Amino acid sequence: MSLDLARWQFASTSIYHFLFVPITIGLAFLVALLETGWYRNGDATYLRLARFFGALLLINVAIAVVTGLIQEFEFGMNWSVFSRLVGNVFGGPLAFEGLVAFFLESTFLGLWIFGWNRLSKKAHLACIWMVSAGTVISAVFILAANSWMQHPVGYTLNGAKQPVLNNFFALFTNPVFLWSFVHVILASLVTGALIMLGISAWHLRRQTEVDAFRRTAVISLVVLLLSTPIAIFVGSELGVVEATYQPMKIAAAEALWNTCPSHCAFSAVQIGGGKNDQTPTQIILIPSLLSILATNHVDGEVQGLNQLNAEYQKEFGPGDYVPNVFIQYWSMRVMAYLATLVMLFALWGAWLLYRHRLDRARWFLRIAPWAVVVPFLMNTAGWMLTENGRQPWIVQGLMKTAQGVSTSVSTTDVWISLVVFYLIFIAFGIADTWLMIRYGRKPLDHDPIARFLNDSTPSAEGGPSDEDEPALVY
Amino acid sequence: MTLGDFWFIIAAIFWVGFFVLEGFDFGVGMLHAVLGRNDVERRVLINAIGPVWDGNEVWLIVAGAVLFAAFPGWYATMFSALYLALVLTLVALIVRGLSFEWQRKFDDPRWRSFWRWGLTVASAFIPFLLGLALGDLLHGLPINSQHEYTGGFWQLLTPFGLWSGVTFVVLSLLSGATFLSLKTTGELHERAQQAATAIGVVAVVVTFGFMTWVHVGLSSGFVPEPLEAVALLGVVVAAWAARERADGWAFMAACVGIGGTVGSLFNELFPRVMISSTNTAYNLTVHNTASPPYSLKVMTVMAAIFLPIVLVYQAWTYRVFRRRLSVPKDDPDDGPAPATAPATARDGGPAATPAEST
Numbered sequence: 001m002s003l004d005l006a007r008w009q010f011a012s013t014s015i016y017h018f019l020f021v022p023i024t025i026g027l028a029f030l031v032a033l034l035e036t037g038w039y040r041n042g043d044a045t046y047l048r049l050a051r052f053f054g055a056l057l058l059i060n061v062a063i064a065v066v067t068g069l070i071q072e073f074e075f076g077m078n079w080s081v082f083s084r085l086v087g088n089v090f091g092g093p094l095a096f097e098g099l100v101a102f103f104l105e106s107t108f109l110g111l112w113i114f115g116w117n118r119l120s121k122k123a124h125l126a127c128i129w130m131v132s133a134g135t136v137i138s139a140v141f142i143l144a145a146n147s148w149m150q151h152p153v154g155y156t157l158n159g160a161k162q163p164v165l166n167n168f169f170a171l172f173t174n175p176v177f178l179w180s181f182v183h184v185i186l187a188s189l190v191t192g193a194l195i196m197l198g199i200s201a202w203h204l205r206r207q208t209e210v211d212a213f214r215r216t217a218v219i220s221l222v223v224l225l226l227s228t229p230i231a232i233f234v235g236s237e238l239g240v241v242e243a244t245y246q247p248m249k250i251a252a253a254e255a256l257w258n259t260c261p262s263h264c265a266f267s268a269v270q271i272g273g274g275k276n277d278q279t280p281t282q283i284i285l286i287p288s289l290l291s292i293l294a295t296n297h298v299d300g301e302v303q304g305l306n307q308l309n310a311e312y313q314k315e316f317g318p319g320d321y322v323p324n325v326f327i328q329y330w331s332m333r334v335m336a337y338l339a340t341l342v343m344l345f346a347l348w349g350a351w352l353l354y355r356h357r358l359d360r361a362r363w364f365l366r367i368a369p370w371a372v373v374v375p376f377l378m379n380t381a382g383w384m385l386t387e388n389g390r391q392p393w394i395v396q397g398l399m400k401t402a403q404g405v406s407t408s409v410s411t412t413d414v415w416i417s418l419v420v421f422y423l424i425f426i427a428f429g430i431a432d433t434w435l436m437i438r439y440g441r442k443p444l445d446h447d448p449i450a451r452f453l454n455d456s457t458p459s460a461e462g463g464p465s466d467e468d469e470p471a472l473v474y
Numbered sequence: 475m476t477l478g479d480f481w482f483i484i485a486a487i488f489w490v491g492f493f494v495l496e497g498f499d500f501g502v503g504m505l506h507a508v509l510g511r512n513d514v515e516r517r518v519l520i521n522a523i524g525p526v527w528d529g530n531e532v533w534l535i536v537a538g539a540v541l542f543a544a545f546p547g548w549y550a551t552m553f554s555a556l557y558l559a560l561v562l563t564l565v566a567l568i569v570r571g572l573s574f575e576w577q578r579k580f581d582d583p584r585w586r587s588f589w590r591w592g593l594t595v596a597s598a599f600i601p602f603l604l605g606l607a608l609g610d611l612l613h614g615l616p617i618n619s620q621h622e623y624t625g626g627f628w629q630l631l632t633p634f635g636l637w638s639g640v641t642f643v644v645l646s647l648l649s650g651a652t653f654l655s656l657k658t659t660g661e662l663h664e665r666a667q668q669a670a671t672a673i674g675v676v677a678v679v680v681t682f683g684f685m686t687w688v689h690v691g692l693s694s695g696f697v698p699e700p701l702e703a704v705a706l707l708g709v710v711v712a713a714w715a716a717r718e719r720a721d722g723w724a725f726m727a728a729c730v731g732i733g734g735t736v737g738s739l740f741n742e743l744f745p746r747v748m749i750s751s752t753n754t755a756y757n758l759t760v761h762n763t764a765s766p767p768y769s770l771k772v773m774t775v776m777a778a779i780f781l782p783i784v785l786v787y788q789a790w791t792y793r794v795f796r797r798r799l800s801v802p803k804d805d806p807d808d809g810p811a812p813a814t815a816p817a818t819a820r821d822g823g824p825a826a827t828p829a830e831s832t
Contacts (some may be wrong), residue, residue, distance in 0.1 A: 055579075062575035065528070066568040072538060073560055076553025083553075084621075087546020088765035095543040096776050098536035103784045107529035107791055114525035118794050158766075165765075168772045406554040408622040417561045424568060435579050473524055473578075 005414040006078040006405050009421065011387070013070050015380050016425050020064035020432075022379055025139065025185065026192015027057040028132040032125075033219065039125045045212045048444045050128075053196065053216070054112075059435050061109065063428060070421065078414065082394055082404030089155055089165040090145055097141035105134030113473055139184055140172075147177035149395050150386070151245040163398055176245060179238040180386075186231035187382065189223055190342065191375035196220035197349070199440040201368030204359045209444050214359050221353060224346040232339050235382075236293055242389070243294040243302070246396060248312075248321060249389030250294050251305045252328035255280060259307045262299035264290040269333075274326040278306075316397075323391040327384055335381040338374050345371060477771065478764035479745070481544040484777060486740035488540050489608070492533035493601075493642065494649075494733040498725075499527040501650015503570065503597025504643075507590055509654065509665045516590065518799050520574070522657040525795045527574065529788055531567075534604075543773060547621060547763030548747045555615055555623030555748075556607050559630055563603045570596035601646045602639040606630065608736070609638025612692055612743050614751035621758055634687060638739070641684040645732040648677040648709070652716055652725040659800040667719055674713025674724075681709045681735060688742050701741050705734025 031054050037046035072094065075083050083091070108130035115124055148154075154170030155163040171177065197220040203213040243250040255270060257278040266289035273280035291300040305322050312321040345367070352358045359365075394401040502523045510516030541549040553560060569592040577589035613634040616625040651670035658666055685702050708730030715724035743749075747763055750756035764770065 058575050059579065062572050066564075066571040069535060069567055069571075070564050072535060072542075073553060073564060076538075076542065076549045077557050077560055078554075080550035080554035083542060084546050084550035087542050087549060088769040091539065091543030091546055091549070091765070092769060092772060092776075095536065095539035095773065096780075098532060098539045099776065099780050099784065102532045102535055103529060103780075103788070106532050107526075107784075107788055110525040110528055111791055111794065114521075114795060165769045165772070168768075406550075406557075408554050408624065409557050410626070413557050413627070416558065420561055420565060424565065428568070428572065431576070435576065439579070473521060 002411045017067040020060045022188035022191035023060045024064050025135040025188035032128040032132045079404045080406040093141040093145040101134045101138035143181045144171045147174045151176040175241045183234045186227045189227040193220040193223040198369040198372035201365040205365040221349045228343045247303045252323050252325045253332040255329045258304035260302045263288045264302045266290040327388045331381040331384040338378045478760045482760050485540045488537035490733045490736045493736045494729050495530035497646040497732045498649040498653040499523045500597045500601045500646040507594045545763040558627045566596035566599040601642040605639035605642030606635040609635035614749035617750035644680045648673045649728045652728045655721040656725050670716035674716045702738045
């Protein structure tokens, strides 16, 4: 099989899948918050908001689930040698993700969608929290699996040089896992909050349902203000962890070809660079910042690509162990710079809120809907940084990507699947975006369910009413 | 019994669970465009599985992931061998999954009919392709000493694999029709019963052929295994009960039929997991594909804790949505017309709540 095609396919699938995943993690939590607002003080506005943003959540859950399915299958389809060798370690978290998280998420989502007057208020609220918990638990397992590829732990090598799991818990105390899990959850909250803020701003600017959308604007701003700085901090700590276990990844992210003993500078921008250009023109050097980012110390040493490559060649045999430097350098910067912009944007919003000018702030409200694009760029850049930086390894230090690919699948087959998946990704990506915009611009519903739930308190014992079915949902 | 054998049984249970639960969803998906004469009727039919289809589909995800974790060698060979068949399966799963959520999100006849027919066709393709996949395991595929598949796409279309595919489609239809008989009222209920009766006859013939092939053709001896007998009996009872208008019994028996059929396949397979048509010495077996004991122990603990919990809340879902659905009286062609479920449900049958049959 063509290695490049298989890599291209898996990278595309992962990036595409992860456009939708953070929306579901972030929005499930935010919708749960809104419904909690309704539950606690019976204010119907929160109910209407929960249903409004719930519709957006559902549009994305559908596509997040099906693209996740492609990924699960692709391990066996395109990376069967990898799967056969490490399935005993790597397959476990995937199985548990299904067993613990997907069942929870899908079952309670069904209850949430269809249960509006079948369940008591409390049970219904519990359902959306279960969905939210499911999305987070799913991240636990999948990131434990991914972190094992970055920094394998909890195994021994058997006679055939095959990693064999001997400590399951080590997968979850893996420092790479701990930091990346928190980072991903926070990034998802940022994503969800920016979507909510963008939509709220769009409505506020048109002065529709000002009272309702001011609330979601406030909620999303608060979430944004809390999660963005922590996400940035956790991300930079993750960088320190990676510098320990995957020094190549960090050296490549700075395009640092030769070891820098201390007070290493960080270049804001560079012209040129890449594998054949070890002396790019660096612009705006920030002193000591690279040392801080990579080691937490101003005088920390950062190893260079050439030295690391020589070391790896000694340990693992001849070969090129340097990942694509251009992708590393720029994905890191795109992510970090955009995160900074988001932080400033959130502060601007907070200031407007403090001055009670949020719902009349023309520029802020005009920019916010466009800011919705930003988290997707950041998330994609973040994963490119992580996964590209692992190359040429599929499991760091244990197995190279080139060794993991299926040998029995022909290049034609991969071409066919690649074209088919791309057509699907493009068509349904457009449809999803279009549906999101359409639903984001809809007025808040005064739908029959909302009315039903307001007029008649679900029967005294809090049990389901026997009177009416809710509207046909599908 | 080794841990590997035990996990073979668990893996089989997940595949059985998947076909029992999602089988009727596929059936409803295939039937809804035919049984529903107008938009509202079709919506009622889809809403009968609306709350549960997604949770049911997760059984497939877990069934696949269990192979990955417990039998990496099996998962690797099977998924790479079935490459293009799985690409088709994925396309069908994607279209189907999106059709539920997206069909109603835009009021346009072309948009809706795209998703309606997408749902119908995909619901047929998935059980067919997965039936083909499981059938191929037993029929045997060209596999070399390295456990690598050496054939191409067309070698996947083995006669027995194709027959398995057809069998799974027909049994899904039977399961779906009996499920709809159980969940609807009025005219839809009539039509669902008629469909179940007609499909029942076909299902008996097809399943009889399948069992004969499995047992006489691919194995030795004429005395059927108990599981095979139970499965065939299930289909016969389902067909008979559908004729007798005993909705509850028909659905329960159909579940036994489809579950038993999948189970029979795994039963005949054991202790092999994939047969090599090149040389029996190259067969993949439980022994040569299972994960080491420690991994299987971890999985055993996790499954012992979480599988019962999953069963409880999924069963509860069926209880919550146990009522029959009927077509809304004021028949606006579209819009959020509330469907009324008469509290006077006429389901007194033994399986009035499908929860008991999960």
